[in-house]
Amino acid sequence: GVGDLPLRFHPGPERWHENYPMAKGDKQSPIEINSKDVRHDSSLAPWHASYDPGAAKTILNNGRTCRVVFDDSFDRSVLRGGPLTGAYRLRQLHLHWGSSDDHGSEHVIDGVKYAAELHMVHWNPKHGNFAGALKQPDGVAVVGIFLKVGKTPKPEMKRILEEIDNIKTKGKEAPFQHFDPSILFPKSRDYWTYHGSFTTPPCEECITWILLREPIEVSPDQMAKLRSLSKNGENEAMNPLVDNWRPPQPVKGRVVRASFK
Numbered sequence: 001g002v003g004d005l006p007l008r009f010h011p012g013p014e015r016w017h018e019n020y021p022m023a024k025g026d027k028q029s030p031i032e033i034n035s036k037d038v039r040h041d042s043s044l045a046p047w048h049a050s051y052d053p054g055a056a057k058t059i060l061n062n063g064r065t066c067r068v069v070f071d072d073s074f075d076r077s078v079l080r081g082g083p084l085t086g087a088y089r090l091r092q093l094h095l096h097w098g099s100s101d102d103h104g105s106e107h108v109i110d111g112v113k114y115a116a117e118l119h120m121v122h123w124n125p126k127h128g129n130f131a132g133a134l135k136q137p138d139g140v141a142v143v144g145i146f147l148k149v150g151k152t153p154k155p156e157m158k159r160i161l162e163e164i165d166n167i168k169t170k171g172k173e174a175p176f177q178h179f180d181p182s183i184l185f186p187k188s189r190d191y192w193t194y195h196g197s198f199t200t201p202p203c204e205e206c207i208t209w210i211l212l213r214e215p216i217e218v219s220p221d222q223m224a225k226l227r228s229l230s231k232n233g234e235n236e237a238m239n240p241l242v243d244n245w246r247p248p249q250p251v252k253g254r255v256v257r258a259s260f261k
């Protein structure tokens, strides 16, 4: 399939639909969020994450992003509440970022593009396994956290970025244990929620998005660290892993709800 073509032959987001028809669906992600169109929903409950630091396993450069995977063989690290019914299991987290600080996020908020966007991917065990969950509208929940460049970087991001040196090239994997990703959450629990899709092919429309309003801060050299990852393997030319974000997609009448006024 397309997946095993060298990256230089991969069609861009405008052509994904040729091999993955869902990419042209009417519930695609990311989207632009305009506060004027957002509906405050006072019935939205707060969300809660209860993660087991022992569930963290490894960190990997898969040529498209930097990804931390967790043990999701039972309800060990789960997300509950908010717009969700039941407990969703944390499977992995990864990031999207730009070639410079003025862009990189997938969702755009009132015209603002953040330097990066962190995704924590959870799935609904009522659908048996992750593959089954991808086929269901309530199958997956992704918590999105925006990263902005500032002077008071979050020390908690250090742990992920320190590992970057061990996974510089595609296919490199390193142990990543005793890590509780909830330390990455900003102070505020305020969020937007809407129904959308994965942002890379096959772009299944199975995601309940929980986008946190408050960004977390990273330093300029932490962003430079992310940009020092290579899309290519260790015996190939260095090809900076940057701009791994999908542009905003048509909202198509969907309503974005806010947990806050």
Ligand SMILES: COc1ccc([C@H]2OC(=S)NC2=O)c(OC)c1
Pocket: 094, 119, 121, 142, 197, 198, 199, 200, 201, 202, 203, 204
């Ligand atoms: C198998 O797990 C995943 C995880 C993430 C994605 C993409 O969707 C979002 S959200 N971020 C992405 O990079 C995915 O796409 C098929 C599959």
Ligand SMILES: [Zn+2]
Pocket: 094, 095, 096, 119, 199
């Ligand atoms: Zn993502």
